[in-house]
Amino acid sequence: MTSSRVRKEVDEALYAFVDRQRPVLLAITEDLSPMLGALDALLSGGKRLRPAFCYWGWRAAGGADGPEILAAAASLELLQASALIHDDVMDGSDTRRGLPSVHRRFEAMHRTEGWPGGAEAFGTGAAILLGDLVLSWCGEMFDTSGLSQDVLAAGRPIYDVMRSEVMCGQYLDMLEQARGTGNVESALRVVKYKSAKYTIERPLHLGAAMAGASQTDLDALSAYGLPLGAAFQLRDDVLGVFGDPAETGKPAGDDLREGKRTVLIALAHQHGSEAQREILNRRLGDPELDLEGVEELRAILTETGALEGCESLIEDFASQAYKALGEAPITDEARAALTDLTVAATARRV
Amino acid sequence: MTSSRVRKEVDEALYAFVDRQRPVLLAITEDLSPMLGALDALLSGGKRLRPAFCYWGWRAAGGADGPEILAAAASLELLQASALIHDDVMDGSDTRRGLPSVHRRFEAMHRTEGWPGGAEAFGTGAAILLGDLVLSWCGEMFDTSGLSQDVLAAGRPIYDVMRSEVMCGQYLDMLEQARGTGNVESALRVVKYKSAKYTIERPLHLGAAMAGASQTDLDALSAYGLPLGAAFQLRDDVLGVFGDPAETGKPAGDDLREGKRTVLIALAHQHGSEAQREILNRRLGDPELDLEGVEELRAILTETGALEGCESLIEDFASQAYKALGEAPITDEARAALTDLTVAATARRV
Structure with missing residues (x-):
C-alpha cells in the first residue's frame, strides 16, 4: 500500500470512529456539540505519522493488510490529539495546525456568549476535559478496531x-x-x-x-x-x-x-x-x-x-x-x- | 465479604499496581519521583465507593469472589484520582482529601527549588500530566487485572x-x-x-x-x-x-x-x-x-x-x-x- 493510501484509510477509520461517538454525545444533549466541533477541527490537520509507523511495523513483521490494523493504528492519532490539546493548555499556545488551539476556541465561545465569569478558565477547563475524553477514546478505538x-x-x-x-x-x-x-x-x-x-x-x-x-x-x-x-x-x-x-x-x-x-x-x-x-x-x-x-x-x-x-x-x-x-x-x-x-x-x- | 474487607482488598490491589509502575518510572529517571509521591498522597484518602459498587455488581449477578474482580474494580479508583486531579486544576482548589491538591503540591515544589519562571504554570502542567498518566493507568490496571x-x-x-x-x-x-x-x-x-x-x-x-x-x-x-x-x-x-x-x-x-x-x-x-x-x-x-x-x-x-x-x-x-x-x-x-x-x-x- 502507498503512503497516501495508508493516510487516506487512517483518516477514514478516524472519522468513522468519531462519527460513531457523535450521536452518543448528542443524545445526552446538543450542548456537547462544541466539544465534537473542536475535535473535528483538530483532526482536520496532522501528518498521521504515528499510525503510519504502527501500520508499517505490522506489515514489516509480516502482518496481512486489512481495515482492522488501520483502525488500531489510527487510534494513535487520538492519543496524539489528546496530547496536543493538553500541551497547548500547558504552553498557553494560541494556535495549532493553523487554527485556534482548543482552549482558545472555548475561551472565544465564552466571550461570544457574553457569559459572566472567566473566559480563560472556561477555555482551560473545556480543553482539559476534551483531552481526557479523547485520551479515553484512543483506548476504545484500539479495542474496537476489529483485531x-x-x-x-x-x-x-x-x-x-x-x-x-x-x-x-x-x-x-x-x-x-x-x-x-x-x-x-x-x-x-x-x-x-x-x-x-x-x-x-x-x-x-x-x-x-x-x-x-x-x-x-x-x-x-x-x-x-x-x-x-x-x-x-x-x-x-x-x-x-x-x-x-x-x-x-x-x-x-x-x-x-x-x-x-x-x-x-x-x-x-x-x-x-x-x-x-x-x-x-x-x-x-x-x-x-x-x-x-x-x-x-x-x-x-x-x-x-x-x-x-x-x-x-x-x-x-x-x-x-x-x-x-x-x-x-x-x-x-x-x-x-x-x-x-x-x-x-x-x-x-x- | 464485608465492606471493610472489600475496601482493604481494593486498597491492596491499588497499591500493588502503583508499586509495579514505580520501578518502571524510576528507571527512566529519579526525577519522576515527585509524580509518584503526589499520586501516593492522593490515594491515601478516598472512600473507594466506585470499586465497591463494581465489586457488588459482579457479586449481585452471581460472579465468584476472587482477587481478579477486586483488581478490576480497584482500577475505577485510578479513574477517579485522575478526575480529581484535573477537577482541582479546573476549580483552582487548594486542597483535596485534607492535603494540598496536586497542582498546588508541584507549585510549592517549584517555589522551594527557587526555579525561575511561573510556579503556578508548572503546578498546572504537572497536574494535567499526572492526571493523564493515571487516566491511562486505569485502563491498564483493568486490562491486567487477571480476569x-x-x-x-x-x-x-x-x-x-x-x-x-x-x-x-x-x-x-x-x-x-x-x-x-x-x-x-x-x-x-x-x-x-x-x-x-x-x-x-x-x-x-x-x-x-x-x-x-x-x-x-x-x-x-x-x-x-x-x-x-x-x-x-x-x-x-x-x-x-x-x-x-x-x-x-x-x-x-x-x-x-x-x-x-x-x-x-x-x-x-x-x-x-x-x-x-x-x-x-x-x-x-x-x-x-x-x-x-x-x-x-x-x-x-x-x-x-x-x-x-x-x-x-x-x-x-x-x-x-x-x-x-x-x-x-x-x-x-x-x-x-x-x-x-x-x-x-x-x-x-x-
Missing part, C-alpha cells in the same frame, strides 16, 4: 508503556524548562522519551508485536526508530525556530516565546559567549518577544554554531536510522515505505 | 461509555456554572451524568456485565443506582456548604467560593426573593468569600427552604433506591452489602 482479542492483547503492554513514556517525557520536558539547566544530555533524554519512543519506536513496536514479532525483531526496529525519532524531533525544533509559519501552523518564534529548552538551545548555551548566554537567558520564554527579538535569538543560534550542530546531529541520527533500516529483518515492501517515511520525517524544510 | 479476555471484553463497552459520560458530565457542569441559569432541571442533568451514572450505576453495570448479567438485570441495577447516585451527589452538595471541614477535607464554604451551580443553589434561586437572589448572584463564586459571607449564603439557603427541599429530594431518591434494591433480582449477600453502601452514601453528616 482479535489475542492480537490486541499482544499490543496492549506496548500501548500502555508508550502512554506512560510520553506523559513522563512531557513532565521531564517541563522540568528541564523550569530548571533551565540548558544541558545537551538532559535535552536529549527528553527527546528520547517525549518523541523518539512515542512517535516512532513504540508505534513500530505496537504494530510489529501484534503481528507476532520476536524480541530480536523489536530490537531491530528500535535500532531504526530511536535515531529516526531523535532526528525527527531535532528537525521539528529547528523548524520551530527557523520554519515557515505557513508550514508549521504556528507563528514564527513561538517555541522561543514558550522558552522551550531544546537541544538547539542547549547547544547555543554550550558554545555561546557570556554575552550571548545572557541574551538567551533574558529573552527566551518572554511571551512578548517581537519579531526583532526572534531575529536576535535566531542570530545567536546561527553564530554560536548551534544550528549547524543540530543539523549535523540530525544527519548523524538519520544515517544511523538508514543503516539500521537497511539491515532490519523486514519485508521489502515495508523497507521501501519506511524509507519514504524517514525522508519525510527528517527533510530540511527551512 | 479472562472474554470477561474483560464484556466489561469494556461499559467502561468506555462511563468515561465518556463523566467527562461530558463535567463539561456540562462547567457550562451550567458559566451560564449561571440556576435551573433545577439542568442541575439535575449534570447530577445524572457527572455523578449518578459515574459513581453508582456504571460501576454496578461494569461488575454485573462482566459476570454475565442480562439487560433486564442491568436495568434493575439502574433503577437502584441512578436515584442512589442522585441522592449521593445532593448529599455531597449539602456537605460542601454545610459540612464539617474535618470530614469533607475541604475548607468550609469552598463550594460557594467556586460558584458551583448545584441543585441546592438552583432551589434557592427558584424560591428566593429578589433580594436573596441578588446576594446569591453577587457572592457565589467570589474567591475572597470570608466566613461571614459563607454564613450569609448559608442563611439564604436555609431561609429559602432550599436546604429543606434538597434534604427532601435526597429522601425521595433514597427511598426510590431502597425500593428498587428490595425488588432487584440479586443475591441476598449483595442486597445486604448494597444496603450498607446505600446508608453510607446518603447519611446526613451535617
